Amino acid sequence: MSTTLLLLADGRFPAGGHAHSGGLEAAVTAGRVRDLDDLDAFLRGRLATVGLVSAAFAAAACAGGDIHTLEAGLDARTLSPALRKASRAQGRALLRAGRTLWTLPTAERELHHPVALGVVAAAAGLTPAEAALTAAYGTVTGPASAAVRLLGLDPYATHALVARLAPDCDAVAARAATVDDLPACSAPLLDIGAETHATWEVRLFAS
């Protein structure tokens, strides 16, 4: 546990996160998320799928895994082209920030967000387990923060929900940092919702 970890996981870290809802905007508009209970179920499903995959790839990248192999792995696991685009946009923003703060071992301008996170975490001196935790935490806090803005949910209640999810988040990160085969857990409605979202004329969030 270190200050650097807190810095990288901070929602105010300037890496473009505020403009992404992690699929929540699409779910809200489709009427699938209306209140705190819906958000709870949304976050649990997201953490168990995208969260685990992101955390595992972040850990693998942090451990020095081959960037191009990991990129291809995430391409194969991200069915929605809108989600691939969103992941790369966030990875690009993170690399921009990371490159300013630390020395990155790659000149790549754009990577999938989990890979970028692993690369930046390693450059910052963090461990693969910490990279996984940052990724898992981000998959939960991003949509939670978007929910406060989109649904006007009570910020205390929303943070209480995130606090209740903390043990699950820790467990996902721990599992992600130890798996041999990179997971591929799919959340069909996140893919389908992302494609729907991409067709809208007016979007408040980039994804």
Place this chain on the structure above:
Amino acid sequence: MKATARITAVAEAGRTRLVTLRSETPLLVRKTGPSRADGEVEVHLVGGAAGPLGGDRLRIEVAVGPGARLCVRTVAASLALPGPRRAERASRQSPGDAQSTLDIHATVAAGGSLRWLPEPLIAAKGCDHVSRSLVDLESDASLTWREEVVCGRHGEDPGDASLESTVRLAGRTIMRQDVSVGPRAAGWAGPAVLGGGRATGTLLVVDPLWTEKPPEAAVLGPGAARMPLAGGPAAIAQAVGGDLREVRAALDRAFA
């Protein structure tokens, strides 16, 4: 129960011939119907018993040779059920034994074509089932691959079921996804995953003709989309619906 079925199709003089049709209860393979005009041969898997049941280890091997064209269907949905109580008890000593598994390995050689269009898997209450599919395509092979899962029989909560799929083209993985439903899959019924839907499915199409340009992304309805894959001449339709009919209808019109 442990069983392996094997289907091997080769092209001979412009026609597809089945050189291997190996059945083993409960996986019975039957050639059905005459060859189509395009030379495609169709076989059906005929369920020889209920199941898969907990503890079953099933395996299907499909090989499509260069230029051969094969379509594989099943006559009915498979119903994943918990194992016999004796196996359940034994599994408490060695967890995992009560799980049923279906491993499918398919290879399609250059110029070959495989259409894998089985009926869905129904995850009955209490089941613990994993279907693993691995498809290896040589470059210039064509594939249509459908996977569907229904969450429980009518009015029933599902057991645990996972569909794990890997599709490789010329040795590179172009599609990899695991769909899990049931009590062990956190949030599976929630708005990020199935949103209360009782059925979900995918239809993957790999077509060498799309090398220049796969079909564009399209929203097919409130719970369905067609998406071009990143790694090859391929697109996948994915659907979530209240029942299988809804899912199948969306998948059927994805590439129509």
Place this chain on the structure above:
Amino acid sequence: MHPEAHTHPDPHPARNATGARALRIGIGGPVGSGKTALVAALCRTLAADLRLAVVTNDIYTTEDADFLLRNGVLPADRIRAVETGCCPHTAIRDDISANLDACEDLEADLGPLDLVLVESGGDNLTATFSKGLVDRQIFVVDVAGGDKVPRKGGPGVTTADLLVVNKTDLAPLVGADLSVMARDARARRGDLPTVFLSLVEDPAATPVADWVRGLTKE
């Protein structure tokens, strides 16, 4: 790892004499003050002699694009919309990454540009652009918002490189005293320039366009 151990690459390379990148001007101000109309006027006036593009942070629709297309002589590929996740001020001040990406992509796709106008989403008097995103910023207020707006101050009014008091044609209708606004602006802003504008009377936004032209020649 010690951050001191290496030199820090600038995340957004500075504009230099050889024109390594376009001049970036932020245009901010409260909702309805006329930012989009000003951007359209500037495009119309400047497009003939400057290679320019626009990044918009507002809720941006095909209608807005059509508005700029019709009024601004600006093809659609010269306009990028940035989603701000309901936080327009965050996107121009606290986390500028999406705007930087948009600026860089415009230059990468269109070739060298002279000027990129970054229009903020309508916000309040406290929203300003980060110096990491833009080289200069214009803050637009309008007389219909009341003649006490300059007196209220706030970082936009106080620190913007140019303050535009817009819709002066409405002053008699809303009982706004332009001389009071001018006096208050001077008090708040010291030597920083303020211009009064009516796009009804001056559709070319002449004083603002002249100010921008002057910057591109620096």
